[in-house]
Amino acid sequence: MIILAADIGGTTCKLGVMDERLEILHKWEIPTNKEQDGRHILKNIHESFQKNAQIKNYSMDEVKGIGLGVPGPIDFDNGVVNGAINLNWAGKKNIREEYEQLSGKPVYVDNDANVASLGEKFKGAGQNAKDVVCITLGTGVGGGIISNNELVHGYNGSGGELGHFKVDFKERFLCNCGHRGCLETVASATGVVNLAYHYYEELRFSTIIEDDIESRTLQAKQVFDAAKEGDEFSLYIIRKVSNYIAYALSVISVMSNPEYIIIGGGVSKAGDFLIDHIEERFQEITFKPAVEGTKIVTAKLGNDAGIIGAAGLIKQYVK
Ligand SMILES: [Zn+2]
Incomplete structure (x- = not known):
């Protein structure tokens, strides 16, 4: 099984494919398209994942879940983002529901600082x-x-x-x-x-x-x-x-x-x-x-902390 993760920022989205030990198999970045209230962001991320699966020869059937880090306050239990100014997301948006519908996979969302912390705990200076x-x-x-x-x-x-x-x-x-x-x-x-x-x-x-x-x-x-x-x-x-x-x-x-x-x-x-x-x-x-x-x-992890931690959400919560 593999885990997909995106650390969504105001300028770029960092994307990663990880195994179940949270080792990075592939990572890359795409620009964040904030136009039209940021409505293309999740779709762009998902298309990029699909393209990567094609190029790197794995199937989306192998994906256990998708973890997202978002710069804004989150209702973690419900996957609701309550305004992410840097992404032009206003008001409450149920990002988990939206991305689960788009991908057919379990999705977990947390804020960027939290996922980076989780990344450092799992694979960085936190020694798990x-x-x-x-x-x-x-x-x-x-x-x-x-x-x-x-x-x-x-x-x-x-x-x-x-x-x-x-x-x-x-x-x-x-x-x-x-x-x-x-x-x-x-x-x-x-x-x-x-x-x-x-x-x-x-x-x-x-x-x-x-x-x-x-x-x-x-x-x-x-x-x-x-x-x-x-x-x-x-x-x-x-x-x-x-x-x-x-x-x-x-x-x-x-x-x-x-x-x-x-x-x-x-x-x-x-x-x-x-x-x-x-x-x-x-x-x-x-x-x-x-x-x-x-x-x-x-x-220790620098810019990789976010994707590793976002994948960590899937490792931790999707059984
Ligand atoms: Zn203050």
């Missing part, structure tokens, strides 16, 4: 442990909580929205969600830049990145690169960012006590440097029994 938390530090901050092998979805599907609880009680920066002080405002790529601008104003440190601060063209990567070169101001910013992330992880740890905390996304490319700071602070402030044996690691 039962209790895993993923936090993705990218343009925004997303995440997923896997507790006793199950993704936490919660009552409205907001379980695991790790970017949106308050860590900056001074509420200095406005979040995309409408609140102030969310983790996303101080730990995403934008958050790193927010803090750099803020502390440069406040402290007037001299720093090698001051030209980019003055001209408001600073990128998070420059802060990390400068910190690696020993720039005091940049180190100060990274410590601030690390402290916020460590605080978030300490709260999450007394909630679900994960064995692995996986840190992914562009910001995590700062590497050991960031992880070491987070780890140190996390150890200091977290309830001791909730720290014992917990490992903070960086994500």
Whole structure:
């Protein structure tokens, strides 16, 4: 048996064919056609799968199910997507039903952050442990909580929205969600830049990145690169960012006590440097029994996490 999976994004859909151990047999991408309220997206995906089956000589009869990752809030039990702005999907759409009718196969749908977390749990840095938390530090901050092998979805599907609880009680920066002080405002790529601008104003440190601060063209990567070169101001910013992330992880740890905390996304490319700071602070402030044996690691699968996790939904739920 094989499993098909699609990680649907605003620009491209990543498609994959996997075996039942979630090893990737084939993977490719197609552009996401968002025209006419995104109504062609599922059809395009399915046609691409059919074409691949023809070329690679397998039959759609061998397909156990199809897993989908979607950028938007999901009612997981019913497979309903409640608005996916990046795909031009407005209002509630029963994507599971629509795709089951199109394909005649069992379909499971979850949001992109959750499927990526599941991918890392199954085949990546999570070592297939039962209790895993993923936090993705990218343009925004997303995440997923896997507790006793199950993704936490919660009552409205907001379980695991790790970017949106308050860590900056001074509420200095406005979040995309409408609140102030969310983790996303101080730990995403934008958050790193927010803090750099803020502390440069406040402290007037001299720093090698001051030209980019003055001209408001600073990128998070420059802060990390400068910190690696020993720039005091940049180190100060990274410590601030690390402290916020460590605080978030300490709260999450007394909630679900994960064995692995996986840190992914562009910001995590700062590497050991960031992880070491987070780890140190996390150890200091977290309830001791909730720290014992917990490992903070960086994500391993990169862009493949989404399709592997989406296929993981089929492995887990289609018997
Ligand atoms: Zn927020």
